[in-house]
Amino acid sequence: MAVTMNDVARVAGVSLKTVSNVLNDYEFIRPATKQRVQDAIAELGYEANLTARSLRSGKTSMLGLVLSDLSAPYYAELAAKLMKAASRHGYRVLVEQSDADPSVELGTLQGTFRQLTDGLLFTPLAIEADQIAARSGTKPVVLLGEHIVDPRFDLVTMKNEEAAAALTAHLLAAGRRRIAVIGARPDESAGSAGLRLNGYRKALEEAGMAFDAGLVAPAEWRRDAGAAAVAGLLDAGVEFDAVFGLNDVLALGALHELLIRGVAVPSEVAVAGFDDIDEARFASPSLTTVSPGMDEIAERSIGLLLDRLAGRETAKAGIHVAAGFELKIRESAP
Amino acid sequence: MAVTMNDVARVAGVSLKTVSNVLNDYEFIRPATKQRVQDAIAELGYEANLTARSLRSGKTSMLGLVLSDLSAPYYAELAAKLMKAASRHGYRVLVEQSDADPSVELGTLQGTFRQLTDGLLFTPLAIEADQIAARSGTKPVVLLGEHIVDPRFDLVTMKNEEAAAALTAHLLAAGRRRIAVIGARPDESAGSAGLRLNGYRKALEEAGMAFDAGLVAPAEWRRDAGAAAVAGLLDAGVEFDAVFGLNDVLALGALHELLIRGVAVPSEVAVAGFDDIDEARFASPSLTTVSPGMDEIAERSIGLLLDRLAGRETAKAGIHVAAGFELKIRESAP
DNA sequence: CTGAAAGCGCTTACAG
DNA sequence: CTGAAAGCGCTTACAG
Numbered sequence: 100m101a102v103t104m105n106d107v108a109r110v111a112g113v114s115l116k117t118v119s120n121v122l123n124d125y126e127f128i129r130p131a132t133k134q135r136v137q138d139a140i141a142e143l144g145y146e147a148n149l150t151a152r153s154l155r156s157g158k159t160s161m162l163g164l165v166l167s168d169l170s171a172p173y174y175a176e177l178a179a180k181l182m183k184a185a186s187r188h189g190y191r192v193l194v195e196q197s198d199a200d201p202s203v204e205l206g207t208l209q210g211t212f213r214q215l216t217d218g219l220l221f222t223p224l225a226i227e228a229d230q231i232a233a234r235s236g237t238k239p240v241v242l243l244g245e246h247i248v249d250p251r252f253d254l255v256t257m258k259n260e261e262a263a264a265a266l267t268a269h270l271l272a273a274g275r276r277r278i279a280v281i282g283a284r285p286d287e288s289a290g291s292a293g294l295r296l297n298g299y300r301k302a303l304e305e306a307g308m309a310f311d312a313g314l315v316a317p318a319e320w321r322r323d324a325g326a327a328a329v330a331g332l333l334d335a336g337v338e339f340d341a342v343f344g345l346n347d348v349l350a351l352g353a354l355h356e357l358l359i360r361g362v363a364v365p366s367e368v369a370v371a372g373f374d375d376i377d378e379a380r381f382a383s384p385s386l387t388t389v390s391p392g393m394d395e396i397a398e399r400s401i402g403l404l405l406d407r408l409a410g411r412e413t414a415k416a417g418i419h420v421a422a423g424f425e426l427k428i429r430e431s432a433p
Numbered sequence: 434m435a436v437t438m439n440d441v442a443r444v445a446g447v448s449l450k451t452v453s454n455v456l457n458d459y460e461f462i463r464p465a466t467k468q469r470v471q472d473a474i475a476e477l478g479y480e481a482n483l484t485a486r487s488l489r490s491g492k493t494s495m496l497g498l499v500l501s502d503l504s505a506p507y508y509a510e511l512a513a514k515l516m517k518a519a520s521r522h523g524y525r526v527l528v529e530q531s532d533a534d535p536s537v538e539l540g541t542l543q544g545t546f547r548q549l550t551d552g553l554l555f556t557p558l559a560i561e562a563d564q565i566a567a568r569s570g571t572k573p574v575v576l577l578g579e580h581i582v583d584p585r586f587d588l589v590t591m592k593n594e595e596a597a598a599a600l601t602a603h604l605l606a607a608g609r610r611r612i613a614v615i616g617a618r619p620d621e622s623a624g625s626a627g628l629r630l631n632g633y634r635k636a637l638e639e640a641g642m643a644f645d646a647g648l649v650a651p652a653e654w655r656r657d658a659g660a661a662a663v664a665g666l667l668d669a670g671v672e673f674d675a676v677f678g679l680n681d682v683l684a685l686g687a688l689h690e691l692l693i694r695g696v697a698v699p700s701e702v703a704v705a706g707f708d709d710i711d712e713a714r715f716a717s718p719s720l721t722t723v724s725p726g727m728d729e730i731a732e733r734s735i736g737l738l739l740d741r742l743a744g745r746e747t748a749k750a751g752i753h754v755a756a757g758f759e760l761k762i763r764e765s766a767p
Numbered sequence: 768c769t770g771a772a773a774g775c776g777c778t779t780a781c782a783g
Numbered sequence: 784c785t786g787a788a789a790g791c792g793c794t795t796a797c798a799g
Contacts, residue, residue, distance in 0.1 A: 437791095438792065439792080450795090453793075484792080484793090489792080489794040490795085
C-alpha cells in the first residue's frame, strides 16, 4: 500500500486538511506547521495520488493533443515541442492520432479522452466548426492548423497565405516562370493546402503572370505521393521550371523523383517546400522552404490553453494567433 | 454534472452493482436485466468515469512510453505504431521524453508517471539495470533497445549485431575496402552503437580484413552530427570508400555532406544507414539501410506488456525478443 | 443472479 | 490558521 496523506498527517501530528493545505500551497500556514508536514512528507517518501486528486477536483493536469499521425515529421516535431512546453507548466500531454477520421476526431471531444484531459489542442481535419461547437462543453479547446477558422474558437496557426506568396515571389524573382504546385486538395479551399495555393496565386497575380491550372497537381501530403505527383506531371509532358511542394515531405518526394529521372535541381527545376522540418536542411540539395514558426506555435498554443484554464484569458470571442514565418533559402531553389 | 452510474441504476430500476456488472461484462446477468441497463445507458448517454474507476480499481488503461525525443524519426514512427497497437487493445499511451537525462528516466519509474500508467515501455539510455530493479515495484516494465540487456527484465529489441554484420558484408561484397563508421559511442559498449560496431568488426574479421580504428568516428545520433563527422574525416585526409552511419539520420547527414563536398555517391563513396525510416526511401540517392522490424517490435512489446498485465505471461525470468531484420539495398550502396 | 455498504485517496465547503 | 465531515464516481468483497 502506498503512503497516503493520512499517514503524513499522523506522522506530522496534524489533520488531513493541513497536509492538503501544504500540498496546495495555501497561503496562511504557520511556518512551523508547514515544516512539520514537509518533514513528514520527506520521511515517508509521500507522493500525491493524482487519480484521487483528479476525481475530487475534476482536474487531471493533462492536456490532450489531437493530430492525424505522429509519424509525420511536422507533427512529430510539433508534438515534441508542445510536450516540452506543457511540462514546464506542470502538465503532461496525451496524444491521440485521428488518421483524419471524423469519428475519431469527434470522439476526442467527448468521452474518455475528454475526461482525461483538462483542455485540448485540436487539429481538426475531417470535422467542421459546428460539430465542435455542438460538443465543446466547458473545457477549453485551442484549434491548431487552418481547417477551421471560426470566431467562436481559439486558434493558433501560421501565415500560410503570406508565406506561400513570399516563397513564390522568391521563385519568380529567381527567374522561374512555370511553377508547378503539388499537394493541392481540390475538395477543400479552407485548409492549409487551399491557403498556400492562394498565396501562390496572389504572388503570380502581383507579378502579372497568368495562373495555369495544369501546373497544379493534387496529392496526399506524403513523400510517396509527392514523388508520384511529379512523375505524373513529367509523364504528361507538362513543362515546369520549379516545383512548390505544399509541404516539405511532398517537396522531398518530388525532389527524389526529379533526381531519379535525371532532372537537375536547381538548374533545370527548382524545388521548394513548406514547414522547415529538420530533414529539409540535410536533403541533397538542401531544401528551400518556409519556416512557419513552430517554436512560437508551440509556446503560444500551450500558453493560450493554460490562460483559458486558469481564467487569465476570458475573451468571449476566439483569440486567433498567427506565428511569424521566415523564408529559408537553400540549394534547391537559391 | 455528468451522468453517473447512479442515474443509470435509477432509470433502469436496478442497483449500482448491477450496472457495474453490465459495464464490466460480468457473465451471469439475466438478459432482460442487461437489456434494461443498456437501454438506460443509451438513453442517458452515460459514459464511465475513468478517473473514478482508476481510483477504485488501481488500473488506468494507460501505458507509459519513455523515450529520449519524440522528434527523432525512429522514435516518432515507433511511437505512432505503439499507440495504434495499444489502441486496438483498449489502452492509451502516455509518452514521456527523457532527453536521455538520468533523473528524468528514474522519475518515470516512480511518482506520477508510474501512477498514471498500468505498465511501462521503457527505453533506458542513461540509467542501469540495478537502478531499474531498485524501483520497478509491481507494475510490469518492458525494456526497449539494447542499453540494458538483463535477465531480470523483459526486453524487445532488434538484431543489431547480426544486421550490422550483414550490411557490412554487403558493402564488402560490393568491393568496398575502407568503410568508415560514424556515430560510435566510445563510452558505451553495450548500447545500439556498440552492438552495431561489433557487427561491423565481425564482418570485417570474417572477410579477413583488418579493423582500422581511424575509420571510426564518434558522433551524437543526429543529422548535423553525421554531417560533421564525415566532414571531420574528409578534413583529416582519412581515405574511405564507404560510410556506415550507425543510424539513418547519421547516414543522411553524412550523405548530405559528401554531396556538398562534391564526392559522388555511390561511385566514390557508398553510404548505408540503419533503421529504414520513411525518409530513407526518398533520399537522393535513396539510402541503403537495415529495416529492423519496427512493426514486429511494436506488436511484440505491446503484446508482452499486456500479457504481463493480464497475468497470461508469468515467467519469472525476463523474456527477450529480437525482431527479424531485412537489408534494404538502394541506390546509395547498391 | 442482484443488493447494500464500504472505501479507493484526495479536495472542498463549512466551522471555529 | 486548523479540524471534522462529506463526497467525487466508481469497484469490491460480502451477503443473500
